[in-house]
Amino acid sequence: xxxxxxxxxxxxxxxxxxxxxxxxxxxxxxxxxxxxxxxxxxxxxxxxxxxxxxxxxxxxxxxxxxxxxxxxxxxxxxxxxxxxxxxxxxxxxxxxxxxxxxxxxxxxxxxxxxxxxxxxxxxxxxxxxxxxxxxxxxxxxxxxxxxxxxxxxxxxxxxxxxxxxxxxxxxxxxxxxxxxxxxxxxxxxxxxxxxxxxxxxxxxxxxxxxxxxxxxxxxxxxxxxxxxxxxxxxxxxxxxxxxxxxxxxxxxxxxxxxxxxxxxxxxxxxxxxxxxxxxxxxxxxxxxxxxxxxxxxxxxxxxxxxxxxxxxxxxxxxxxxxxxxxxxxxxxxxxxxx
Numbered sequence: 614x615x616x617x618x619x620x621x622x623x624x625x626x627x628x629x630x631x632x633x634x635x636x637x638x639x640x641x642x643x644x645x646x647x648x649x650x651x652x653x654x655x656x657x658x659x660x661x662x663x664x665x666x667x668x669x670x671x672x673x674x675x676x677x678x679x680x681x682x683x684x685x686x687x688x689x690x691x692x693x694x695x696x697x698x699x700x701x702x703x704x705x706x707x708x709x710x711x712x713x714x715x716x717x718x719x720x721x722x723x724x725x726x727x728x729x730x731x732x733x734x735x736x737x738x739x740x741x742x743x744x745x746x747x748x749x750x751x752x753x754x755x756x757x758x759x760x761x762x763x764x765x766x767x768x769x770x771x772x773x774x775x776x777x778x779x780x781x782x783x784x785x786x787x788x789x790x791x792x793x794x795x796x797x798x799x800x801x802x803x804x805x806x807x808x809x810x811x812x813x814x815x816x817x818x819x820x821x822x823x824x825x826x827x828x829x830x831x832x833x834x835x836x837x838x839x840x841x842x843x844x845x846x847x848x849x850x851x852x853x854x855x856x857x858x859x860x861x862x863x864x865x866x867x868x869x870x871x872x873x874x875x876x877x878x879x880x881x882x883x884x885x886x887x888x889x890x891x892x893x894x895x896x897x898x899x900x901x902x903x904x905x906x907x908x909x910x911x912x913x914x915x916x917x918x919x920x921x922x923x924x925x926x927x928x929x930x931x932x933x934x935x936x937x938x939x940x941x942x943x944x945x946x947x948x949x950x951x
Contacts, residue, residue: 625652626900634852634907640664641714646698649723651680668710672697672746699833702840712846721856736799736816744827754823763787774822845910852907868908882907
């Protein structure tokens with residue numbers, strides 16, 4: 614498979630900075646919400662040894678296969694789940710993987726999707742216009758391109774791609790329909806804007822917009838960030854690496870909002886965004902737009918009790934609900950003495 618061939622070329626972004634932001638420690642439990650080829654996951658497992666555990670999530674079943682091969686030597690220390698991180702809390706509860714010391718989101722596309730992938734993520738390879746992370750998703754990029762009205766296409770390309778020529782591109786796409794492949798779409802966009810100008814390919818922003826829309830990426834990110842706070846233990850950390858302004862804006866606003874007010878739930882680790890060094894960008898050009906933000910979970914005593922009691926109980930457990938009755942008794946005695 615081309616995906617397996619591409620896997621060795623995968624270079625995880627901001628690895629050292631990620632481990633520091635997560636404050637990875639031996640015996641810690643961590644969630645990688647965007648497993649990809651398993652680069653960050655392997656680094657976390659190495660740093661958290663001995664005793665570290667990792668729950669890896671990815672919507673792409675092919676990514677799970679690649680990561681499973683890479684992480685095979687870690688045995689049962691790595692639990693890999695094929696699902697969308699929008700279901701983060703449900704997954705963690707199902708596999709009894711909470712509270713955790715840290716949660717990582719490495720957003721955007723992995724090299725698995727770009728290196729000759731047959732699902733049409735890149736305009737550099739001719740492939741069907743699919744762009745779904747998971748084959749179980751219903752809507753493809755071809756569906757959007759060939760069924761949306763001109764105004765709907767223009768709005769989508771402008772909103773998710775921040776493309777100034779969105780109306781012109783949408784008009785040309787409608788004129789050239791049906792469009793079924795990445796090459797057809799890329800050529801239509803080039804013709805719409807009058808050819809290639811500057812360093813960025815004219816199809817870049819339109820492809821980004823389609824991918825985001827197909828996979829509902831921004832919506833899922835907002836949902837998952839809210840769930841992540843509930844899964845972090847006291848002083849647990851959430852780290853997000855984003856690659857374009859729309860993602861980064863959501864992360865920035867979320868962390869700021871949760872770190873302010875009378876009852877803040879997060880403390881910002883880095884008020885200034887962390888970006889790759891010049892050396893890393895030279896070694897891995899895809900890292901050039903990466904931005905890392907991190908925050909730490911804070912709680913007052915009352916909230917610590919409420920969260921701990923919640924972790925001891927689950928309505929989904931068949932045996933009456935109480936998952937850890939012994940722990941609950943200890944917690945009640947401890948907090949009653951405060």
